[in-house]
Amino acid sequence: MNSQEKTIQRFYEGFIARDAEGMAKCYHPEVVFSDPCSDGCPAAEATGMWRMLCARAQGLAITFSSVSASGDSAPRTGKQHTRSRRRAGVFTT
Secondary structure, eight states: OOHHHHHHHHHHHHHHTTOHHHHHTTSOTTOEEEETTEEEEEHHHHHHHHHHHHHHOSSEEEEEOOOOOBTTBOOOOEEEEEEOSSOEEEEEO
16 A cells, blocks of 8 residues: 555544544645535635534444555545435545
8 A cells, every 4th residue: 555545544544533633634735625516625625624524414424445546646435424314415535
């Protein structure tokens, strides 16, 4: 496992543990985060999003697999499952 893959693994392990500060440490200060719900979010906003999500999310289950990375990017490897009385969803990152 290369250093980028180890960082991805630490990020998702932090997400499972709801450790937003640990997750934030995995981000480079100049990273730009994007997924189907967020397009071009700078690191400060992305880490703020993780802090809010870890603090407030209820019924959140995180899984990850197939960690791989090369160069400057990594494929999306994780899934967040949410359940509440109002809605349920699966988000892939």
